[in-house]
Amino acid sequence: MENLRSMLDESVAAIRRVWNGSPRVGIVLGTGLQSLADRCQVDVALPYTEIPYMPRSTAPSHRGRLLLGTWCGVPVAVMQGRVHYYEGYSMQQVTYGIRLLKALGVHTVVLTNAAGALNPLFRRGDIMLIADHINLMGDSPLIGPNDDTLGDRFPDMSDAYSAALRQQIRTVALEQRILLREGVLVAVHGPALETRAEYRFLRAIGADAVGMSTVPEVIAAVHSKLRVVGFSLLTDECFPDALQPVSAAEIIATAQESAPTLQRLLEAVLPKIECQ
């Protein structure tokens, strides 16, 4: 990944050949959540294979294309599918899409994922607004030489998930009568799900949900001076003393079941975060 800047220039040029819009908000759709963009007015759907340097998604249920268009009146670039660290990609590759959204001109990114519930008050199918995170992936996209034109060497993480935006989103959720949890996401590298002892540990260190994505993207987004909103769809209950076996297929099915509620929330939120 030497010379990220020139790689991004090439990727942007490939997109600009087919689409000339000015996206304001970038959105990343996670596991089981690919249909959230069903009502997006898509001008161009560009497979990642047609964007130079964009890594290919190999995870189940990830479409692997960039949707360019308008959603609820907001010019958007939507990553329909992401790549994960557990697929064998480097942290730089995992966060390339975020760098690209920034290079396309977005000011805010909305990240979505499927995650396991650790907080015993939360339930399978709930939506959690991410308030903060713990990075337990053992790696960071910022390790290595820092390109000062992209961001600071030591980015401040004290308001990584914009408190102002979260306040607005809580209000929208109340108006829409959508139950919205809020909490801390811990990121692990996976791909094995956690043992009971690991879930107990993750809860003890202060996490409300656990997932295998999003956190590296948020680190890169904050480094890029993007505003961040994150939603976790809680697909399984990771309560160590009552743990049930769960499969990837069940995780995807639960995310798909609750996707319409997250879609309704997102569509109510989008116009509000655009005009900030």
Ligand code: HPA
């Ligand atoms: N652990 C990690 N990632 C996950 C889980 C989990 O239990 N559920 C959905 N994504």
